[in-house]
Amino acid sequence: MFKLKVDDEIEIRMLKESDTETVFALVDRNREHLRRWLIWVDASDSPDITRQYIRDSKRRYENKEALSAGIWLNDELVGATGVVQYEWHNRIMEIGYWLSADQQGKGVMTKVVKALIDDAFSNLKMNRIEIHCATGNTRSRAIPERLGFKPDGVMREAGLINGQFVDKVIYSMLASEWKTS
Numbered sequence: 153m154f155k156l157k158v159d160d161e162i163e164i165r166m167l168k169e170s171d172t173e174t175v176f177a178l179v180d181r182n183r184e185h186l187r188r189w190l191i192w193v194d195a196s197d198s199p200d201i202t203r204q205y206i207r208d209s210k211r212r213y214e215n216k217e218a219l220s221a222g223i224w225l226n227d228e229l230v231g232a233t234g235v236v237q238y239e240w241h242n243r244i245m246e247i248g249y250w251l252s253a254d255q256q257g258k259g260v261m262t263k264v265v266k267a268l269i270d271d272a273f274s275n276l277k278m279n280r281i282e283i284h285c286a287t288g289n290t291r292s293r294a295i296p297e298r299l300g301f302k303p304d305g306v307m308r309e310a311g312l313i314n315g316q317f318v319d320k321v322i323y324s325m326l327a328s329e330w331k332t333s
């Protein structure tokens with residue numbers, strides 16, 4: 153099972169079926185906050201859907217396709233992160249994330265993403281890490297920018313969110329550019 157200690161307060165752990173109710177409750181409490189930028193939120197309308205998602209995620213992790221992990225701050229679930237997809241043959245992976253609205257503004261996600269990147273470059277031997285953000289998602293874009301990612305360009309109308317096509321910026325970090333501290 154994937155588990156990563158970020159610091160004394162924060163830990164990332166792969167989601168398990170026993171997390172279903174906790175994950176669903178957090179999504180349900182944050183529905184309006186999350187649905188602005190994440191396409192799966194409206195469809196995630198019952199614990200059964202969350203359970204199925206966690207089961208699918210386990211299978212995808214075992215197949216080395218993706219990773220879905222919860223973020224625990226002092227043992228409380230505050231959000232999720234993971235790898236949207238691993239492209240092993242090119243040693244590329246894409247990171248995704250979301251945080252409970254009331255836990256924003258403390259640097260939690262920046263620390264989590266930094267820890268995932270450290271792990272990916274040193275243990276998984278990845279060469280390139282991507283983060284895709286809707287151009288209007290300022291808070292999300294601030295994370296790769298704060299960590300020194302470079303914007304490779306904009307994919308036009310690369311997402312359909314709440315009936316609107318949105319452009320997305322691709323940010324990238326290369327192993328040769330990453331400085332572990």
Ligand SMILES: CC(C)(COP(=O)(O)OP(=O)(O)OC[C@H]1O[C@@H](n2cnc3c(N)ncnc32)[C@H](O)[C@@H]1OP(=O)(O)O)[C@@H](O)C(=O)NCCC(=O)NCCS
Nearest residue numbers: 186189249250251256257258259260261262284285291292
């Ligand atoms: C995107 C999202 C995770 C960003 O959350 P966030 O709280 O802004 O990001 P962080 O946890 O890294 O916190 C950064 C903030 O904490 C502050 N901060 C405090 N201590 C910090 C530290 N040690 N390190 C970094 N930032 C710190 C930063 O200044 C920043 O505050 P600011 O926005 O007032 O400038 C959150 O807004 C979210 O879940 N949005 C909805 C879902 C979503 O859009 N997901 C991404 C789809 S691509």
